[in-house]
Amino acid sequence: MIQRTIQAVITPQAQRLGPLTMHQPLPANGLDQLDPFLLLHHHGPTTFSAHNSGLPFGPHPHRGFETVTFIYEGDVRHRDSSGFSSTIQTGGIQWMTTGRGLVHSEGSSEEFREKGGPVELIQLWTNLPARFKGVDPHYVGLQKDAIPDLTLDDGNVTVAVTSGTWNDITGPIQPVYDVELANVTLLPGGSFVRQVETSRTVLFYLLNGSVVVNGREVSGRALVVFNNDGDELHVRATDNSRILLGSAEPINEPVVSHGPFVMNTEQEIRQAVMDYQSGRMGTLTD
Template structure:
């Protein structure tokens, strides 16, 4: 057993969006991306009053990437130009492949806007390999009870397995490239170990609480960047905690990102804007 060495710990930058509390650990001035993990926004925790405006993410386009949205508190109503529509509640997860292009909106349900309540939501962007940038858009939204889970350390560690496999439990979603992604809920004192091939990049973000990872104490709203030396993660919760853990082989491909589009060349970005303006991302009926 060789512990994976920690390269750097990255704090989140505060980036509020209207009245939505938002922190982002990636990209920042200290970290561009962890290939193929591109971007993370952490919204909340906050409590909305009754008769609120809810989430501010009205219709907007995407191309060349995927989103995984974690709903810890509150809800999200998703609608897109491919005809998908759902309301996912606390504990649920959304997976959307933008591929060749779509328009979508992510707003709060009418019930949440009327009644208010707690809200904490994270959105992670995954890159798509060059060969799959222009796949057809897809969307799957799953409620908490529809997501496979496993327990470790006598129930003190509960894992939602989203992509890939962990101890014989297969993830809820079928991805466009090999990736493992989990939401991990740890009671204070709960611990786990996981072997991850040294060639794979690790995405490790502490959503709540404080954990000790490979001998280093890290509080919430921090992202741990690992080197590619060693293969073991050893994690113990110093407080009740929530962690997002992902790992995958890097693509090692050029990344050109501009606004909502993530492609491999500047020309492809130009084409994305042209296609969007020419109505090739589908029609929006709000």
């Protein structure tokens, strides 16, 4: 077994997005994607006051990829033009396969808009191979108690397994494309070793805290980019820390994106825009 070497550590800058503070480590300067991981937005932590207007993500379209929303604080009310609807609370996840296209919105529950409170979210976009870009849209929303936990290192490490398998725990989500994702929480001194096949792309995003990963210390918000030259990750926390950790086989296909659409060719993008404008992706009103 060989530890992967680190190619880069990306520290995202803060941006304002309505009432939210958003950090975007992916894409970044010099890094368009981590095939098949396309985009990572870390919103918050932010505290909303009472009598607020909720999350600012009104109806908008998507086609050609999957979105994964991790709700660390607050709640997210999902609605889409395929008829899926749910409100997921703290600790839950929302996994949406956009496939051939749909319109959706992400807001806050009436209770949250009335009372306010802390909000922290990650939204991750994962690409789909050309053969899956035309599948029917699908949505799964799971509350915290539906996501299995695994404890390691005498309780110093907790792993919430969303998809894929970690030790003998399999996550409840079965993605269209093979993507493994888990949230890892570490106490100071907690450590783990994760084996990942050399061919797979690693997604390693530190939300907060401080860790030593494969010999390098990383702290704060940081995306660690690995080379495909080994099959092990060695992680030890030096502070209370949280990591979004995943892996997937690269798709190795052309990526042409335009706002909320991710396809393989410019013609497919033009078609997506026309399909949305003509209502073929459905409609949704707040």
